[in-house]
Amino acid sequence: MTTQSISSTTVMVSLSVIFGIALVIGLLVGSFLNVVVYRIPRGLSVSKPRSFCPTCQRQLAWWENLPLVSWVVLRGRCRTCREAISIRYPLVEAGTAGAFVLIAWARHGSLMTIPYCLLVATIITILLIDAGELRSPLLVAALGTAIADLVLVIIAAAGSHWSVLVGAQAGTLAGIVGFSALRRMDPGCDCREGFGRSALIPAGCWLGGLGLVAAGIGAGVFLAVFLLCVAFNRKSGKIAPRSDENPAISSSTGLLHRVIGLPMVVSVALGTAVGLAVFA
Numbered sequence: 001m002t003t004q005s006i007s008s009t010t011v012m013v014s015l016s017v018i019f020g021i022a023l024v025i026g027l028l029v030g031s032f033l034n035v036v037v038y039r040i041p042r043g044l045s046v047s048k049p050r051s052f053c054p055t056c057q058r059q060l061a062w063w064e065n066l067p068l069v070s071w072v073v074l075r076g077r078c079r080t081c082r083e084a085i086s087i088r089y090p091l092v093e094a095g096t097a098g099a100f101v102l103i104a105w106a107r108h109g110s111l112m113t114i115p116y117c118l119l120v121a122t123i124i125t126i127l128l129i130d131a132g133e134l135r136s137p138l139l140v141a142a143l144g145t146a147i148a149d150l151v152l153v154i155i156a157a158a159g160s161h162w163s164v165l166v167g168a169q170a171g172t173l174a175g176i177v178g179f180s181a182l183r184r185m186d187p188g189c190d191c192r193e194g195f196g197r198s199a200l201i202p203a204g205c206w207l208g209g210l211g212l213v214a215a216g217i218g219a220g221v222f223l224a225v226f227l228l229c230v231a232f233n234r235k236s237g238k239i240a241p242r243s244d245e246n247p248a249i250s251s252s253t254g255l256l257h258r259v260i261g262l263p264m265v266v267s268v269a270l271g272t273a274v275g276l277a278v279f280a
């Protein structure tokens, strides 16, 4: 074996170890996000009590709480009350793990994987809360982006990646401005952080760090989908009022309500694709 092939094998092995770690951490974070998404909008603590069945209130044993595995072993039902456990739980766990591995791959297993995993976890949390009946508090976007951005600044500064550092700050600022503008356009709605709008803040931090092309495509996609939503919903006069405030508003706005969160997902997905093309 030549020295070069030995070193490339070492890189391959250490990269697969990093992907494995990203997968396990992603599953655990996904499991935690399921708890956060249920408890935060209901004003419950995310740490206490331990996980319980929302129907029969029984606290779960450790083995009933393993990401993916427990849902399969329990065949999607609570052990005591036999109430169905939503397929959303294993899907969120698998989706978060998949996103973490993809980011680790795009970042070649570098430390930069960490802030982007924090950002994607924040975006997943906001979109899942906003897809339900209750709204995500702005605190989720603010805290998630602040922690991710702090980690990003430290790692980028240590590696002298100044364009990433500056771009992420500019993107975060653009996300905050965009979020505030959307809130002003829809003052009749009391759920000010609703419809995935606050996900613009972590998405801005993400896309800004990837550079102008990614940020431009992300912003363009968001604007196009947003304007389409406004055009479809012109008659109601509002972008997406909450259905429980106005029973006359039918499921068509309920659907729109979900669609509004979509631009952020599409923007981030496109931004990641561009990022992969640039950095891979």
Ligand SMILES: [Zn+2]
Pocket (backbone or CB within 6 Å): 053, 054, 055, 056, 057, 058, 078, 079, 080, 081, 082, 083
């Ligand atoms: Zn139960």
